[in-house]
Amino acid sequence: MPLLAAFPKGFFDAIVARQMTVFDWIEIAASLDLDGVELYPRFLDSFDSPFLARVRKAAEQRGLVIPMFCNSPDFTQPVTEDIYQFKAKTGAQIQVLIVNTLNDEPIENVTIQIFDKWKLGDAKKDTAKPVPPPKASR
Secondary structure, X not given: OOOOEEOOHHHHHHHHOOOOOHHHHHHHHHOOOOOEXXXXXXXXXXXXXXXXXHHHHHHHHOOOEEEEEOOOOOOOOOHHHHHHHHHHHHOOOOOOOOOOOOOOOOHHXXXXXXXXXXXXXXXXXXXXXXXXXXXXXX
C-alpha cells in the first residue's frame, strides 16, 4: 500500500477538458515524491485494455502505483448517471461491495461467490473484472 498518493484536484478540470492528459498528471506526480496517483474515469480517453495498460506502465515507469480509481460524483448529477454512461461506453458493469470482514475466506472465493450471486458480467463476453483491494489492505 502506498504511503502517499494524490488526486489532482487542482488539475481536475484541465484533465477532463483534455487541456492536460492523464500522462501529464502522472509526470507531475512523479516530480512530487509521491508513491501513487489517483485517477478519475473522465481522465481516461478509453477504458480498453491497451490504453489502461499504457496508463499503468506510465505510472510504474515512474515508480508510482495507482491505488485508487475515484468516482467522486458531480453532486448536481446522480452518480447512477455516471455508471450508466460508463456501461454504455464500455459494456462493463460497476458494482461496489464493501464488507467489514471476509470471515477468513480468501478474497478470490468471495469474489467468485459475489459474481455468481449478483450475476455480474455477460455470459457471452468476458466483461466482468474483479478489482480486489491490495494485499496490504486486507
